[in-house]
Amino acid sequence: MISELLIVLVAxxxxxxxxATGVSPWYWSIVxxxxxxxxxxxxxxxxxxxxxxxxxxxxxxxMGRAQAGMQAKVNRWRTRQMSDAKTAEAELAKDRDAxxxxxxxxxxxxxxxxxxxxxxxxxxxTMELQFAWQRKDWKRVDxxxxxxxxxxxxxxxxxxxxxxxxxxxxxALRKVFRKATRRARYGTTALVYATFSWMLLRRGxxxxxxKVLVEADTKNEHATLKANRDHLANNRVxxxxxxxxxxxxxxxxxxxxxxxxxxxxxxxxxxR
Numbered sequence: 001m002i003s004e005l006l007i008v009l010v011a012x013x014x015x016x017x018x019x020a021t022g023v024s025p026w027y028w029s030i031v032x033x034x035x036x037x038x039x040x041x042x043x044x045x046x047x048x049x050x051x052x053x054x055x056x057x058x059x060x061x062x063m064g065r066a067q068a069g070m071q072a073k074v075n076r077w078r079t080r081q082m083s084d085a086k087t088a089e090a091e092l093a094k095d096r097d098a099x100x101x102x103x104x105x106x107x108x109x110x111x112x113x114x115x116x117x118x119x120x121x122x123x124x125x126t127m128e129l130q131f132a133w134q135r136k137d138w139k140r141v142d143x144x145x146x147x148x149x150x151x152x153x154x155x156x157x158x159x160x161x162x163x164x165x166x167x168x169x170x171x172a173l174r175k176v177f178r179k180a181t182r183r184a185r186y187g188t189t190a191l192v193y194a195t196f197s198w199m200l201l202r203r204g205x206x207x208x209x210x211k212v213l214v215e216a217d218t219k220n221e222h223a224t225l226k227a228n229r230d231h232l233a234n235n236r237v238x239x240x241x242x243x244x245x246x247x248x249x250x251x252x253x254x255x256x257x258x259x260x261x262x263x264x265x266x267x268x269x270x271x272r
Contacts, residue, residue, distance in 0.1 A: 055110065129145065224242060
């Protein structure tokens, strides 16, 4: 990165100038050069946090406002018992795309800083990946995945889900799963365990899926994981379900929620 190179050059210039002018012996010049480098890194990190903090706040505001609007529509439709699911889904998709376009407009000006700020390109790729995933833009997802920072469980699950869509071998899935869970904090990997156990089950590896869920119970406290573990322990494979994770699970596009039949309430308006 250009900024990193500049910091190194400035640090070397400071050390060299101090030695050349006789202000300090060479060993103290090295110390001052190192301190200059550390100070430069700290200043760069501060500037990045400040810049990205403001951008993140704007993005959260846009997404919060858009999601609140979509939820309000869903609530109105429920009250009015809207029966045209396709129209409702199309309208929500239109609102979602408008939200994504607004967020991308916020992120676009940051592109010019990619060569100056370390990891900025990967951070932008990570943000864009989530939007591409929502739109099911698989070509863009495949381009972004190698550059994204897969630090969050949902992002790891997205990678697993995309590998599943591309029919990746079980060993490749296992490698990603192990890397994500090896040193994770307690309570952060429930969705990762749920996703991988679902995949093992779909490939007929019931015993391994059970072992994964037993391990999951030592690293997470989640009712759905416990229920699925008990189902497999008691030979109730068909009752395995990750529906308890709600939208987190269905956002991976591995399953669709089962439609619930709507009750039609007759208010007696035809007999007035």
